[in-house]
Amino acid sequence: MPWKQVTEIYDLLDNSKVTASSVKDFLLSCGLKDQEVKTKRVEEEKGFTEFIKIKLKGQGRRAGKTPTLGIIGRLGGIGAHPHTTGLVSDADGALTALAGASKLADMRRNGDILPGDIIISTHISPASPIIPHEPVSFMGSPVSMEIMNQEEVDPAMDAILSVDTTKGNRIINHKGFAISPTVKDGYILRVSEDLLDIMQIVTGRLPAVFAVTTQDIIPYGKKIYHLNSIMQPATATHSPVVGVAITTETAVPGCATGANHCLDIEMAVRFCLEVAKAFGKGKCSFYDEEEFRLLKKLYGSLEHLKIQK
Numbered sequence: 001m002p003w004k005q006v007t008e009i010y011d012l013l014d015n016s017k018v019t020a021s022s023v024k025d026f027l028l029s030c031g032l033k034d035q036e037v038k039t040k041r042v043e044e045e046k047g048f049t050e051f052i053k054i055k056l057k058g059q060g061r062r063a064g065k066t067p068t069l070g071i072i073g074r075l076g077g078i079g080a081h082p083h084t085t086g087l088v089s090d091a092d093g094a095l096t097a098l099a100g101a102s103k104l105a106d107m108r109r110n111g112d113i114l115p116g117d118i119i120i121s122t123h124i125s126p127a128s129p130i131i132p133h134e135p136v137s138f139m140g141s142p143v144s145m146e147i148m149n150q151e152e153v154d155p156a157m158d159a160i161l162s163v164d165t166t167k168g169n170r171i172i173n174h175k176g177f178a179i180s181p182t183v184k185d186g187y188i189l190r191v192s193e194d195l196l197d198i199m200q201i202v203t204g205r206l207p208a209v210f211a212v213t214t215q216d217i218i219p220y221g222k223k224i225y226h227l228n229s230i231m232q233p234a235t236a237t238h239s240p241v242v243g244v245a246i247t248t249e250t251a252v253p254g255c256a257t258g259a260n261h262c263l264d265i266e267m268a269v270r271f272c273l274e275v276a277k278a279f280g281k282g283k284c285s286f287y288d289e290e291e292f293r294l295l296k297k298l299y300g301s302l303e304h305l306k307i308q309k
Helices: 003-013 019-031 089-109 145-152 193-203 232-234 262-280 289-299
Strands: 038-045 045-054 069-073 120-126 161-166 176-179 242-248
Touching: 003 019, 003 262, 019 038, 019 045, 019 089, 038 145, 045 089, 045 145, 069 089, 069 193, 069 262, 089 161, 089 242, 089 262, 120 145, 120 289, 145 176, 145 232, 161 232, 161 262, 176 193, 176 262, 193 262, 242 262
Parallel strands: 069 120, 069 161, 161 242
Antiparallel strands: 038 045, 045 120, 176 242
16 A cells, blocks of 8 residues: 555655655655656746656566556646645645655565556646636646646657546546546547456445546647646647546645645555556556547547647
């Protein structure tokens, strides 16, 4: 159970002076190697953020036989200093992704190496802007969505779990976490049965699924309403993307503090890890490849929805 990792990462991120380097140092103390953890500072007009990417080798990739799972901690920022004090609700994606990396390091130290590679990416921004949004305010990012996708979506990811706080809406009224239908190359596909199976085993409850619309899977910057940025990695990859949304029954602002529910985050971490185990073994499919080919044959390509104009 990754409860220890969630609380340790929470304490690490709940600091106005936290940096990607300090997060890297913590992960190295957990047993990761220097070459497995990369950081990068990116600055634009609104400010800067620091990206962090962790690449963990599995047992089978050396022989080229196993797929690579990507886990992206998607968020605007972990804090809104000096406007707010403390970790904001929007930090859940980073918290989940980094706790997962820490747990994987601990597992490997104990001799449990997963079959496939895992790539985990997110960014550290304790001074992000607050942006107006209905029904509640969101956290913005100091850098553009295009930059975030460039830095967080890795070409080696064969499938992606995009983890994001998704509390500022009335679409999913469920406390815990929920998953999305699979999105690939502009198509919103059926929900993966394998992921539903894993989710109900991890939670001990019936699975929860949140609605995704065409508006949510097109690039930002078009003055079109998005639920949030959880599905934006799908605009930058050919790999299937599934959103893992940390959710609440009520609409909670992304900039709210004291709103990180660690029990729900711990469940989301366990879900991501169980998906990683099954995906590397070839026992978890994000979509039906044959059905997807038939869809494209019947209705053509929808990749124009991914184009940033």
